[in-house]
Every structure is written in C-alpha cells, then in structure tokens.
Amino acid sequence: MLASPPDFSGGQCVNKIYKIDKKNNKHKLITTMKTFNFLLLTFYFLLSSFFCFAQVETPALPQKGTILLLNGYAHIGNGEVIENSVIALENGKLTMVADARIVKFDVSKYDTIIKLEGKHVYPGIIAPNSTLGLTEIEAVRASVDEAETGTINPHVRSLIAYNTESKITTTVRTNGVLLGQITPRGGLISGTSSVVQFDAWNWEDAVIKIDDGVHLNWPNLFSRWNGEKNKNYAKSIETITTFFDNSKAYCNIEFHPEKNLRFEAMRGIFNGTQTLFIHTDYIKEITEAIAFMKKYELKKMSIVGGYDAWMVAPLLKENNISVVLKRIHSLPERQEDDV
Incomplete structure (x- = not known):
C-alpha cells in the first residue's frame, strides 16, 4: 500500500491512498476525505487545553447587613439540637441562635430572610x-x-x-x-x-x-x-x-x-x-x-x-x-x- 502526501484543496484535506490489486495487476485509487473544519476544531481544542489551568476560588467578600435563618435544625455543637430554630447574623457575626417558638424577634429588621424548612445548620468544623x-x-x-x-x-x-x-x-x-x-x-x-x-x-x-x-x-x-x-x-x-x-x-x-x-x-x-x-x-x-x-x-x-x-x-x-x-x-x- 502506498500513500501520497495530503492535498489541501477547496477547504478539504484529501489523502490519496493507492492499493495494489495483485490479481488484476492494477492500481486502485482509494480516497479518504476529512473536512478542514474538523482539523480546525481539533486544533482549537488542543490549543484551549494548553492554556486552561485550574484556578483557585476567589475568597468571599465580608458579609454585610443582617441575615435571618428560619425554621431549620440548628446543631449547637454540644449535642443539643434546636428543631425550629432562628439564627441571626449581622456583619458576619452570630447575634442569635434560639428556638423560634419561645423568643421574640422582628422579621422586618433583617435585610435577608432565608427559610430552612427541613434543612440542618452546623457550626463550622475545625x-x-x-x-x-x-x-x-x-x-x-x-x-x-x-x-x-x-x-x-x-x-x-x-x-x-x-x-x-x-x-x-x-x-x-x-x-x-x-x-x-x-x-x-x-x-x-x-x-x-x-x-x-x-x-x-x-x-x-x-x-x-x-x-x-x-x-x-x-x-x-x-x-x-x-x-x-x-x-x-x-x-x-x-x-x-x-x-x-x-x-x-x-x-x-x-x-x-x-x-x-x-x-x-x-x-x-x-x-x-x-x-x-x-x-x-x-x-x-x-x-x-x-x-x-x-x-x-x-x-x-x-x-x-x-x-x-x-x-x-x-x-x-x-x-x-x-x-x-x-x-x-x-x-x-x-x-x-x-x-
């Protein structure tokens, strides 16, 4: 089997492969075609993978304002669990962790209110x-x-x-x-x-x-x-x-x-x-x-x-x-x- 160099013409890559037919003592021409667009796409992905590096996540901005978390399961860290909890934060600091059924609080005083029905809240682990x-x-x-x-x-x-x-x-x-x-x-x-x-x-x-x-x-x-x-x-x-x-x-x-x-x-x-x-x-x-x-x-x-x-x-x-x-x-x- 003999192969000729690829021929780029008309936006296509043409490889001409000559196969010898021993029985008839003739050369048969077999042509395989791959579109030029396919080559460009392959080259693009190879180039992209070369320049793609894993990046570290950007640190979060300081928490501002007031946030209220309602009706979640609050795990205090000492084994105690508050089933219907209210958790308040102000400028990144905890200001209240209590049972929502026994404490008084004004919802209108908080900038953001998040309802946590069925979800669990844990302290950060060290x-x-x-x-x-x-x-x-x-x-x-x-x-x-x-x-x-x-x-x-x-x-x-x-x-x-x-x-x-x-x-x-x-x-x-x-x-x-x-x-x-x-x-x-x-x-x-x-x-x-x-x-x-x-x-x-x-x-x-x-x-x-x-x-x-x-x-x-x-x-x-x-x-x-x-x-x-x-x-x-x-x-x-x-x-x-x-x-x-x-x-x-x-x-x-x-x-x-x-x-x-x-x-x-x-x-x-x-x-x-x-x-x-x-x-x-x-x-x-x-x-x-x-x-x-x-x-x-x-x-x-x-x-x-x-x-x-x-x-x-x-x-x-x-x-x-x-x-x-x-x-x-x-x-x-x-x-x-x-x-």
Missing part, C-alpha cells in the same frame, strides 16, 4: 493537627512541605509555609471544614503550629491564631511493630530534657545580645502564652509526659493522639490537660479492643 496546605500530592516531593531537617525545630513555623492556593482546602471547605490547625511533622520537636481559615488570598489573611503552640513527638517506649523495647528511648528523652533545661535557662533572661532562634521560640511555652502539644498514644508515655509538664512547671499542655488517655482520665483532669484524639474512624491498635 481540623486540629492537620497538614492541609502543607501537603498537596504525597508522591510529589516538591509539593510536600510539612517537615524540616533536624530533630529540634521549635522555631520552624508552619504558617509561612501554608499554601492558600491548595486544591485540597477548597475541597474540605465544601464539606464544612472551615478552619484548621496547620501542624508541622517530623523530629522530636516538629515546630510551631497556627490556626487558619480556608478562604483567603494568602497566609497573612488566613491566620486566625498565630503560633498557638509547639509540637513535641514523645518517643515510644516500645516498638509498635514488634513490641521490642526502644533502645534509643533514654537517649531521645535526654535530648529533650537537655533542650528544655537550656531553653528555660535562656528564657529566664529577658534580653540576649545574640538571639538563639530555637530558645526564643520556647518563650511562649514557659510564660504560658503558648501550648505544648505532646504527641503520644500509650499510657506509659502519657504519664511520663505529665511528669515532664510538672518538672518544668508548664501552664498549658495538650496530649495529641491519646489512644490510652481514657485509662488516666482522672490524672489528666487533675492537671487540666486536654486531649486531641487521633482519627476516630481508624481501626483499633490492639486485638482485644472493641471496633
């Missing part, structure tokens, strides 16, 4: 201990910015690495997750987290609570894989205590001619303006973390994970220590635990 905005695609190293090199990094701030143009934050926002505690990972002391909202142009606009706490990863006493004792446990604890001893001594002095960024980042932990978040799960490590808190007279501490926290609930309550649970839909870690 995602604690999250890497949203720090990790985009785990398989692409350039899009993962959740950890720094080194083991002691309290001065590393997750806020300045937070990416407001993340496609993931846009997705979770549509499911009611409006704020998150953006938390670094890795090392013994990962860094400092901040609370942000997911509808902003940049991290300066997104921040709700800047540098709310420092995150410490308490080493495991035993390996979770084979149950053997962690040979580096004592060494890791010594590294942590040495750093806290030095940083506390440094922070006892208000002014230093030469600043140490790692020690400076610990001032809020010792003066009570920041929370020390200790990531640990098991009862032995939790009790040692509580003793660690008492040793350094820390005012604010929270356990992150806390798989065995229920076993020492009175001790946690006595020391005013909150617990941020791990993923509650994950499977149990022990065979004897309930699913």
